[in-house]
Amino acid sequence: MSLQPMIVGTRYMIVAGHYLATEAGHAVLQAGGNAIDAGVAAGIALSVVQSEQVQFAGVAPMVIHLADRGETLTITGLGWWPSAAKPERFTDGAIPMGILRTVVPAAPDAWILALERYGTMCFADVASAAVRYAREGFPAYPMAVHLIAKHAEYYRQWSQNAAIYLPNGEPPREGQLFVQSDLGCTIQFMIDEEKAASPKGRKAGLAAARDAFYRGDLAVAMAAYHREHDGWLTLKDLADYHSDIEPAIGVSFHDIEVMGCGPWCQGPVLLQMLKLLEGFDLRALGHNSSQYIHVVTEAMKLCFADRDRYYGDPRFVDVPIDALLSPEYATARRREIDRGRAYPEMPAAGNVVAGKHIAGHKLRPDRLPDDDELPRDTSYVGVVDRQGNVFSASPSDVSWESPIIPGLGICPSSRGSQSWAQPNHPASVLPGKRPRLTPSPAIAMQQGKLLMPFGAPGGDLQPQAMLQVFLNHVVFGMSVQEAVEAPRFMTHSFPGSFEPHPYYPRRLDIEADIGTSTGDALSALGHDVTWLPERSINTGGVCAIVADRQAGLLCGGSDPRRSGRAMGW
Numbered sequence: 001m002s003l004q005p006m007i008v009g010t011r012y013m014i015v016a017g018h019y020l021a022t023e024a025g026h027a028v029l030q031a032g033g034n035a036i037d038a039g040v041a042a043g044i045a046l047s048v049v050q051s052e053q054v055q056f057a058g059v060a061p062m063v064i065h066l067a068d069r070g071e072t073l074t075i076t077g078l079g080w081w082p083s084a085a086k087p088e089r090f091t092d093g094a095i096p097m098g099i100l101r102t103v104v105p106a107a108p109d110a111w112i113l114a115l116e117r118y119g120t121m122c123f124a125d126v127a128s129a130a131v132r133y134a135r136e137g138f139p140a141y142p143m144a145v146h147l148i149a150k151h152a153e154y155y156r157q158w159s160q161n162a163a164i165y166l167p168n169g170e171p172p173r174e175g176q177l178f179v180q181s182d183l184g185c186t187i188q189f190m191i192d193e194e195k196a197a198s199p200k201g202r203k204a205g206l207a208a209a210r211d212a213f214y215r216g217d218l219a220v221a222m223a224a225y226h227r228e229h230d231g232w233l234t235l236k237d238l239a240d241y242h243s244d245i246e247p248a249i250g251v252s253f254h255d256i257e258v259m260g261c262g263p264w265c266q267g268p269v270l271l272q273m274l275k276l277l278e279g280f281d282l283r284a285l286g287h288n289s290s291q292y293i294h295v296v297t298e299a300m301k302l303c304f305a306d307r308d309r310y311y312g313d314p315r316f317v318d319v320p321i322d323a324l325l326s327p328e329y330a331t332a333r334r335r336e337i338d339r340g341r342a343y344p345e346m347p348a349a350g351n352v353v354a355g356k357h358i359a360g361h362k363l364r365p366d367r368l369p370d371d372d373e374l375p376r377d378t379s380y381v382g383v384v385d386r387q388g389n390v391f392s393a394s395p396s397d398v399s400w401e402s403p404i405i406p407g408l409g410i411c412p413s414s415r416g417s418q419s420w421a422q423p424n425h426p427a428s429v430l431p432g433k434r435p436r437l438t439p440s441p442a443i444a445m446q447q448g449k450l451l452m453p454f455g456a457p458g459g460d461l462q463p464q465a466m467l468q469v470f471l472n473h474v475v476f477g478m479s480v481q482e483a484v485e486a487p488r489f490m491t492h493s494f495p496g497s498f499e500p501h502p503y504y505p506r507r508l509d510i511e512a513d514i515g516t517s518t519g520d521a522l523s524a525l526g527h528d529v530t531w532l533p534e535r536s537i538n539t540g541g542v543c544a545i546v547a548d549r550q551a552g553l554l555c556g557g558s559d560p561r562r563s564g565r566a567m568g569w
Contacts, residue, residue, distance in 0.1 A: 003535075003560040006481035009568030011386045013554035014038055015543040017054075017379030017457060019565035020138060021045040024129035025383060026567040028121065035383040036064060036119040039391030040111045041126035042381040046395055047107065048133045048183060050563075052147045052165065053377040053457065056130075056183060057105035057213075057222075057410040058397025061261050063248055063441050064118060065451070067388035072248040072443060074261045077110030077393075079103040079241060079413050080313075080434045082232035087429040090421035095429070095499045097154070097401050099231040101416035103435060105222075107395055108190070108213045110243040116206045117245070118389075122198070123209040124191045131191070134184030134409075140172040141563050143537070148172065151400035158403040161411075165399060182409030186218060214238045222412055225405050233412060248443070251275045251325050256450065256474060260442040263311040263319040266497070267440035270463040272303040274470070275330040287476050288487060288514050290521035291339070296471075297491050297508060297527070298337045300464055302347050304494035309349030312426030313434040319426075323352040342526035345505045346494045378439045378462070380543045380564070382453030384554055388547075392453035394439035394462075417499045438462060438497045444470065452480075454544035457562065460497050464490050465540030469557075473546065480546040480557035487511040488539040504528075511536055535561045 007013070012029045016022040025042030033041075039062070047056035060077035081103055095101055112123060119126075148155070149171040155161045164180060165171070172178050190209040193216065197208035212218055219238040226233040249267070250259040253274040260267035276299045285292040310319055323329055333350055378396035383389075402414035418435040420427050427436035438459045444452040452473075456465045465488060472483035488511055492504040506528040510519055513534045523529050532538055541562030546555045556566025 002481045002485055004481060004485075004558060006479055007556040007566040007568050009554045010552055011569045012384060013545045013547070013556045013566060013568035014042060014381070014383045015545055015556045015558050015564060015566040016042045016381040017046060017541065017543060017562060017564045018049045018141070019563065020049045020133060021381065022565045022567050025381065027129065028126060029383070029385065031125075033121050033125070034119065034387065035385040035389040035391040036114050037121045037126055038385070039381050039383045039393055040114055040119060041129060042383070043393050043395045044111060044127050044130045044187070045133060046379045046381065048130045048180060049138055050144065050379050051180060051183065052144050052399050054379045054395045055397035055399060055411050055413065056107060056187065057412045058107050058395060059413055059415055059437060059439060060107035060110040060393055060395040061265060061437060061439050061441060062110065062114060062391065062393035063259060063261065063443050063453070064114065064392070065390035065443055065445065066118065072250070072259045072445070074246050074248050075110050075114055076244045076246065076261070076264065077106045078264060078434050078437050079106040079415070080432050081416065081419070081429060082234060082237045083431045084232040084234060085429060085431045087421070087423060090429065093421045095416055095419060095421050098157075099226065099229055099402055101402055101414040102226070102231060102233050102412050103416050104233065104237050104241045105412045106241065106243055109210060109241060112206050112210045113243050113245070116203055122202055122205055123194045127187050127191060131184050131187050134180040134187065137177040137179035139175045140178045142174055143563055144178070145172060145174050154400040160404045160406045161399060164404065164409065180409050182407055184409075186408045186410060189218065214241060218408060221408055222405050225403070229403070249321065249325070253278055253474070256444055256446045258442060258444045258470070261440055262314060263321050264313050264434050265437035265440045266307055266311065266463060267442070268311070268321060268325065269303050269307050270440065270442060270466055271325055272306060272330070273299055273463065273467050275325060275327065276302065276334050277471075279331065279334045282471060282475050287472070288518065290518045290525070293489050293514070293518065293522060294342065294525050294527070295337060295339070296467070297489065298343060300467070300491050301343055301493050302333050302336060302350070305347045305349045308346070308495055310352075310426060311436055313436070316430060316433045317426045320352045324350070340525065342506060343493065344526065346503070377459065378457035380441065380455035380457065382455065382543055382545050384451055384453065384545050384547045388451065390443050390451050390453050392441040392443050392455055394441045394455045396439045418497050420501065436497065442466060449549050451547035451549065452544060454542060456540040456542040458540040460492075460494075461490055461538070461540040465542050469542045469544060480544050480555045484542050484544060484557040484559050485535070487513045487534070489514065490539055509538065511539060537561050
């Protein structure tokens with residue numbers, strides 16, 4: 001029995017990682033906005049109501065399906081290292097906490113680009129709810145309280161961060177009103193600049209809102225703070241930034257097309273997993289049986305090994321993505337799974353023709369972390385509107401590992417934490433190069449039958465959780481809410497994406513309701529089983545919508561492991 005009801009509608013549906021963001025997007029849909037308008041409204045709201053893990057000046061990768069064109073595209077929403085970045089500063093092989101992790105903030109540009117090209121509303125229409133939440137405050141919710149308390153010592157490194165996130169010197173209490181006045185003023189300034197330019201038309205207004213951030217007073221404040229504190233971000237970096245619009249990449253899983261972002265993020269990992277698993281009779285293995293979990297886990301390990309070896313910014317790295325997603329390659333990798341024994345370490349990457357970049361870091365097993373040490377930033381928003389447009393986005397970036405710009409209430413993106421300090425790694429640090437991002441939204445489609453935007457927070461947990469929810473629905477016939485709530489498992493047998501890139505060979509986390517006998521069988525296969533409580537926050541927090549095009553129903557599923565909610569009509 002589900003802990004949360006599945007929300008069902010017939011006209012439109014939105015799901016987001018916090019109920020107030022869902023409400024903001026739903027109000028836009030009620031006002032006549034399309035999926036892109038609503039998704040942007042919810043995404044900007046997430047940067048207020050979940051600002052501990054989603055920064056307004058962070059990242060915002062998105063996948064958009066346009067019904068009238070039959071086209072699925074991506075907006076990168078990921079910034080690059082500033083032009084003044086000096087990789088040689090990281091001589092100890094690590095990228096330190098603080099201002100040097102900053103890459104060019106991308107989210108405001110990405111949200112406005114989505115509105116300009118594919119939306120119908122102005123910036124004020126979609127951002128007003130976020131301003132209200134920031135200025136008037138909202139009750140602190142359990143996940144935020146937990147994360148802020150966990151990182152309290154990091155917040156105390158910068159007085160401006162502590163002033164917001166440690167009111168009266170301590171983390172907020174659950175239910176305490178949480179106010180972010182400076183952030184509200186920052187977003188309102190962009191709205192005001194848009195209004196001043198609006199007599200020239202909607203596009204001129206959107207351009208003015210964007211310029212307020214990337215060329216105007218907000219940019220000046222960001223660049224000045226970096227100049228005064230030995231940071232690398234400059235006015236030119238901000239003025240020169242733009243998000244790319246690219247075709248989505250995809251694979252077929254039987255007769256369903258699954259689409260995501262390119263190898264500048266980990267999006268293709270999910271696609272590789274699906275292509276590899278397509279060759280198994282998963283239903284015959286039995287849902288969450290020891291053999292099912294073993295096969296899926298070993299497939300995930302193989303794909304993470306390829307991510308480690310090949311993925312990086314395609315403008316700097318020759319990523320053989322067509323080969324990695326090909327049926328022939330999936331067949332070859334499938335043969336490497338030993339049904340009777342787990343890989344003791346991360347497997348070798350597959351043998352495909354690649355560029356000159358070779359992963360040069362040493363894989364050093366780390367101690368097993370406490371549950372609270374696992375990264376769990378990022379959030380998600382998915383929308384399907386009455387025209388069949390689909391929006392899927394995973395905004396992110398935290399507020400505890402780099403300084404807030406005083407007076408602005410924002411941390412310019414610290415996503416440099418997902419680069420490697422080793423110069424010969426495919427995700428190495430270089431001026432103008434993008435880190436290899438973990439946030440990776442997706443959309444699944446079946447012509448005339450299915451539309452399914454889905455995504456999750458949780459760093460390296462994201463594709464694993466998304467994979468299991470997708471298989472729960474498509475292979476095992478669960479409703480979207482049942483698919484989201486079903487017990488999950490997570491491998492950590494690969495170097496993590498976040499600095500210091502920890503590596504835990506053979507570690508397999510299993511939620512308790514999978515059962516002791518199954519865990520014992522997996523241990524006998526060579527997995528180092530670590531037990532998690534039922535519905536653990538350390539298995540991601542998937543949100544998804546399933547649009548049944550034949551029945552005319554829209555079903556929203558949100559994960560009780562986190563604070564997501566769905567709304568529709």
